[in-house]
Structures are given as C-alpha cells and as structure tokens.
Amino acid sequence: MKGRYVILLLSLAAIASVTVIQRRGARSHAISQPVSTPVEVTYIANEGFLIASGEQKVLVDALVREGVKPYPVPSSATRERLEKAQSPFDGVDLVLASHFHPDHFDPLAVAEHLANNPQARFISTRQSVEKLKTAFDRYEAIESRVTGLLPKEGERMSLTHGGINLQILNIHHGRNRPFENLGLLFEVGGRKFLHIGDSEASADDFKSYDLVKDKIDVAFIPYWYFMSDDWKRAIRQHLKPAQIIVMHLPVLSEKSEFIEKRGGWTKVFSDIKAEFPNAVIFEKEMDKTVISGQ
Numbered sequence: 001m002k003g004r005y006v007i008l009l010l011s012l013a014a015i016a017s018v019t020v021i022q023r024r025g026a027r028s029h030a031i032s033q034p035v036s037t038p039v040e041v042t043y044i045a046n047e048g049f050l051i052a053s054g055e056q057k058v059l060v061d062a063l064v065r066e067g068v069k070p071y072p073v074p075s076s077a078t079r080e081r082l083e084k085a086q087s088p089f090d091g092v093d094l095v096l097a098s099h100f101h102p103d104h105f106d107p108l109a110v111a112e113h114l115a116n117n118p119q120a121r122f123i124s125t126r127q128s129v130e131k132l133k134t135a136f137d138r139y140e141a142i143e144s145r146v147t148g149l150l151p152k153e154g155e156r157m158s159l160t161h162g163g164i165n166l167q168i169l170n171i172h173h174g175r176n177r178p179f180e181n182l183g184l185l186f187e188v189g190g191r192k193f194l195h196i197g198d199s200e201a202s203a204d205d206f207k208s209y210d211l212v213k214d215k216i217d218v219a220f221i222p223y224w225y226f227m228s229d230d231w232k233r234a235i236r237q238h239l240k241p242a243q244i245i246v247m248h249l250p251v252l253s254e255k256s257e258f259i260e261k262r263g264g265w266t267k268v269f270s271d272i273k274a275e276f277p278n279a280v281i282f283e284k285e286m287d288k289t290v291i292s293g294q
C-alpha cells in the first residue's frame with residue numbers, strides 16, 4: 001500500500017505520549033508549518049549543541065564530562081553552567097543524546113541537569129538510560145522524565161514536549177559496531193533540525209527514511225560524511241538540508257594521519273565548503289549561527 005504513514009500508539013508505562021510512525025509509502029503525513037522565528041544554534045563541543053528560539057530550547061549531545069580523546073569536551077565553566085542549568089542552558093525543554101558513548105553523553109552530567117531543571121525531559125537510547133539508572137543513586141527523582149527508545153530501522157517514533165515536536169529515527173552506528181544510535185529530528189522556532197549522532201548509515205539506508213519530504217532546514221552531520229562519495233550522495237539526495245553543520249571534529253591541533261593525508265584540516269574544510277557551500281564549521285566553544293526567521 002503506497003502513500004501514507006501509519007501512526008500507532010505505544011503503551012509503555014514510562015512513555016507519556018510516544019507514537020510510532022511506520023512509513024508505508026510515498027505521501028508524507030501533513031505536519032503543520034508554523035511561521036518560523038530566528039533560531040540560534042550554539043556549538044558546545046564535538047557533537048554537542050544548544051538550539052534555541054524564544055522559549056524553546058533543545059540540548060543535543062552536550063552533557064559530556066571526560067569524553068573520548070581526541071574530541072573536544074565542554075570547558076569546565078561551560079560544563080558547570082550546563083549541569084546547573086544556568087544561562088544560556090536554563091529552561092531547556094528537551095535534553096537529547098544520540099547514543100551512550102562518553103563523547104556524546106555522561107550519565108551524571110545528564111542527571112545533574114535534570115535535577116536542576118524540572119522542566120527538562122531526557123530522551124535517548126535504551127542503552128543510555130541503562131547507564132543513567134546504574135550511575136545515578138537518586139534515579140527515582142528523575143525517572144518520570146527519562147525515556148529510552150529505539151524504533152526499528154526505517155521506522156520513526158514521535159513525541160512532543162514543551163511544544164517541541166521530536167521524531168526519533170534508528171540510524172545505525174556502523175554495521176560492525178552496532179551500538180544503538182538515534183537520528184533526532186525536531187522542530188524549534190518552526191525550523192526542522194536533524195542530528196544523526198555517530199551515523200555510518202549509507203545513502204540507501206537514508207533513502208528508506210524518505211527524509212527529503214521532511215524538508216530539513218539544518219542537518220548536523222559528522223565530518224566523515226564529506227569524505228566518501230556514497231555518504232556525499234546521502235547528503236545531496238536523501239537529506240537535502242538547506243544548511244549543514246559539520247560535527248565530530250577532533251581537537252584540530254591533534255595530529256591525525258588520516259587528515260594529514262588529505263592535506264590537513266584547512267584543505268579538508270575548504271574542500272567541504274567548495275562542495276557544500278551551505279556547510280558551517282564551528283571551531284570554538286560557544287560559537288553560534290542564527291537561522292533567520294520567515
């Protein structure tokens with residue numbers, strides 16, 4: 001049967017209002033298009049960002065402590081503001097983590113933020129939630145605001161919190177490294193953002209999600225996607241974002257043979273920008289870009 005999404009209600013106790021959207025064919029379901037307002041995207045570290053517009057705020061992959069070398073982590077001042085939910089990280093509605101790896105998620109950093117910000121809800125994989133349960137001794141205090149999800153590949157789950165629509169996709173982390181990894185598609189300020197975590201999904205994998213119909217405004221894409229023809233095809237044909245933010249860059253002063261062979265970071269960045277003029281590359285913590293309103 002071509003042509004529609006089927007929406008099923010999930011009745012898991014811990015999940016307030018999660019829907020599974022099973023794609024059955026070509027016609028996308030109607031999502032209302034609110035008038036957009038300017039959205040500020042602030043780079044924190046590695047794949048960590050704050051996306052904010054008016055009252056709506058989302059943190060993705062930002063609550064990190066030790067991380068994984070050679071990838072940057074938040075400075076201690078920024079980390080403190082993140083965990084204490086202090087400006088500009090106050091009033092965050094959704095705290096998202098693509099997966100449980102320590103360069104994307106620290107269970108105690110997430111627990112601190114949730115304890116300090118009663119309006120925040122945490123959404124990630126089931127594996128991340130397990131880590132959170134084990135690590136935080138006052139887990140019952142935040143449990144009702146924690147959700148671990150993993151749709152089947154090609155399917156979506158969706159929920160709304162603080163007026164923000166979120167769809168969760170299953171975007172694999174490499175067939176030989178099968179950690180649960182989410183694609184996070186959310187609307188802030190009337191704009192659509194897609195963060196794909198540590199995706200290694202191919203052009204064909206993305207094709208099954210039909211994301212072109214979602215009309216993505218901004219896609220957060222790890223740098224390795226700009227280094228293979230299949231992955232570049234995935235961006236051009238199956239994501240087609242209006243704007244790209246390149247992420248998962250290591251500390252640029254760290255020596256990398258892989259990058260040296262390609263002429264160094266300056267050359268790699270200018271090649272990316274030549275092929276994708278809509279790409280933004282952040283190099284400094286708290287750098288930001290504004291997605292203008294309509």
Ligand SMILES: [Zn+2]
Nearest residue numbers: 099101173198
């Ligand atoms: Zn990872």
